[in-house]
Amino acid sequence: MTAESAADCGFSFTPGTFLPNGLGRTGVIHTPHGDIRTPAFIAVGTKATVKAVLPESVAGLGAQAVLANAYHLFLQPGSDIVDAAGGLGAFMNWPGPTFTDSGGFQVMSLGVGFKKVLAMDATGLVDDDVIADGKNRLAHVDDDGVTFTSHLNGDRHRFTPEVSMRIQHELGADIMFAFDECTTLMNTRGYQERSLERTQAWAVRCLAEHDRLTGERAGKPYQALFAVVQGAQYEDLRQQAARELAGLEVDGRRFDGFGIGGALEKEKLGTIVGWVCSELPADKPRHLLGISEPDDFFAAIEAGADTFDCVMPSRVARNAAIYTGEGRYNVNTAANRRDFRPLEDGCDCYTCAHYTRAYLHHLFKAKEMLAATLATIHNERFTVRLVDDIRASIEAGRFAAFKAEFLGRFYSGRR
């Protein structure tokens, strides 16, 4: 089939104001389920729920889009059920834009056997065998795909680029990601090179299968496919991967946008995102997969990322950690027992408008479920507002000043 142009299918990106470095920018991603003003924080709803909060609350606190995970939804409830429900948004009562990630990260994490190494935790070790030898190893990668064991019930499954595309088409998110191999910082340069070749070959297969499925499922809202740029901490590999994926065309179809994935040392995050974004076309959106702290947001956005997902605000909220403009504190501590102020003075969230630190302290101590709900609403609102403020600072030409001011306060250690 002939691929329709991006604008015809309801998906496109309009860049707005650029930073002086020519990389960081504002913009609007247009999707069949609404626009996303960028830069934007994408709330994480791994299993088709942002844990502990109603989708109505997620919308109410200003989140523009939700990202769910193909691996988890494939295992439970099954992507066919989400498809029968009318897709991810209809299934979870989220009318706005949705993303799914390919499942690659989760599956490869099973292969590593100890998940943290795959994230930003650099250990300084470089040894492919350390990874290959893990006794908890639940996944095996070959050139065609990955065979893995379900973390839920031990069943054996196989993901290939084609399987990931089928699952993601059934899930029906507005933005999907190509199936890629995630390496770790412990892999050798030689392994990273071979892995990158594999990821690039899988990108071709994903694009072909995406084209086929788009034709087969004509009449459904268009789903955009983002490539994933790997290459670990190597400038030449990252740039080569970005260039190849940006130029790739299969059956007249190109990638609609780009994800930046893989092992990133926190200190190099901005540098690596910059290497990649400088090779990517300016008229397509870029998503940084999985980052954690507010300083990462500034680094990523400055280097050219338009959207990013971040599980940290909701994850730490469930452990009583509260974000404020002056850093993070734990509402569990005794100091909050009789503190009848909101979680953060001046915060415009629902929780801060109606509840106190003393009440949250009580809920956490009593192990009441409402604790997680109220804390998550605050932390998610804090994050959405921060990224909104960053966007406004770019539009106003005062990004650098805002960055210095915010990070100075957040990391001042006053708490």
Ligand SMILES: [Zn+2]
């Ligand atoms: Zn609040």
